[in-house]
Amino acid sequence: MSDKKGDFAFKSKDTMGMYHEMTYGGALSFLRRKYSQDLNGVDVAVSGVPFDNAVTYRPGCRLGPRAIRQASVQLAELDAFPFGFNLFENLSIVDYGDCHLDPHHPETIVKAIQDHASKIISQDTKMLTFGGDHFVSYPLIKSHAEKYGPVTLIQFDAHCDTWEDTGGMDHGSMFARAVSEGVIDASKSTQIGLRTYNNSDHGFEILTSPWVHRNGIDAALEVIKNRAGDSPVYISWDIDGFDPSYAPGTGTPVVGGLATWQGLELLRGLEGLDLIGMDIVEVSPAYDVSEITAIAAATIGHDFLCLLAKQKGAKGNIIGRI
Template sequence: MRNSSDQAFRKGDVMGRWDEPTYGGALSFLRRKFSRDLNGVDVAVSGVPYDCATTYRPGCRLGPRAIRAASVQLAELEAFPFGFDPFATLAVVDWGDAHIDPHHPETVPRDIEAHAAKIIATETKMLTFGGDHFITYPLIRAHAQKYGPIALIQFDAHCDTWEDDGVKMDHGSMFARAVDEGVIDVTKSTQIGLRTYNNSDHGFEILAAPWVHRNGIDATLEIIKARAGNAPVYISFDIDVLDPAFAPGTG
């Protein structure tokens, strides 16, 4: 089996790594086994291919597929610069993508939340790829239903807390709604990398991009960890937190 192709479908064990050419084979995330059997699984990777809540250009619905394709370049290597193999200790599977009906957009938040609830009900942790940033709202709702109010650690160029009417599907206001609903515990939450202004911080600790550049990674981590404490944590990474010179094609 070790020297056969398409091991994302064929491999029996979910632990460890195996060799497969980067230019062929089934494109699971980091060549993990495709499975919806979460018995004994630590982390389930899944995609949410949705981008109808974005403001400008669409296209991030293709993100889960693109991330899987790019990840094969790293599938055989130990994590740099740490030099360890996470798959030697963590059982990780690629669950596939959440089912979304684009022709009935009113069902999308409900279906994403149900997708997450099904996975975390098994005590499996989630690693989820979007999709636009709105998908984080139903994902956090599902986690809060299980774990209580969530400490959000948000890496983002934008606060995503602009005025929200409680109904619209908007990638720039959903965290304001989550705070209003008590889903996010802002006293434990931190936003990192912001470089846009909003006249209301909604109670978040904000470490803006210039602050992070001046004070460095260690100081940033110290504040994040001290604020979150022992609260259940959800980490959200919006690609636009990166310098647009290197990630220009976001919506």
């Protein structure tokens, strides 16, 4: 660990390495990474999309990116558990800041998000994005599909988000639109944790929350990974995939969801897939309790980065029974 102290996000000249910060002070960025839009040699750009105009119940997830960054400070100074390596010695990560949006001109939102993502992806840098409501996944996935072709979606959610597409901005119908446009390959995609009904699966494999509870992590991973194969995989994680006892800070909570330990085991079990990007959405800090929702979101983001580090060959020193 370097002897540099304080405000790493502004002072650092490097995108690698770990620096000491007070967990209760200093410049906030995700995992205390350097703020930069220079992506030369950068593996992953973390950014926020503070938009919640498409919600159907409780608003407030426009404040999600800020809350997740704040919650990440606890994860910034330790070797990654349970991976057993220093994430920041194995992956070059920057905090790219937030996508600038004009809420007074909603007709500009989709293009603004898509342009934001395309600028990053075009430089061969992967994205970890924090919403915002779940509609933001639509332009993000469109940008990824421009580079990789139709993507396999692995979606953690309480809701299907494949309701009838009316052509507007709705956080409950954008994946139906994406499938109809050929942006998502539903035949290889899986939705996990659902506990609300639609009148069609739209070609997705659906592993409901009760199914996961009854059949377990290994059975779920077998379905997900066999279906995805070697296709390019985009993960979209609606925080309401978790039970509200684990993640109360969200706009449309539904009881009976996944526990955080189940979510983490499922995510870590995706190792070996061709992971191309991820978003974490619907964190609404106004409804949170003791930051537990934001901490869950930050941990998911952290572990996704660890999977990318393992894709690059990172190896850990595992201690204890994992």
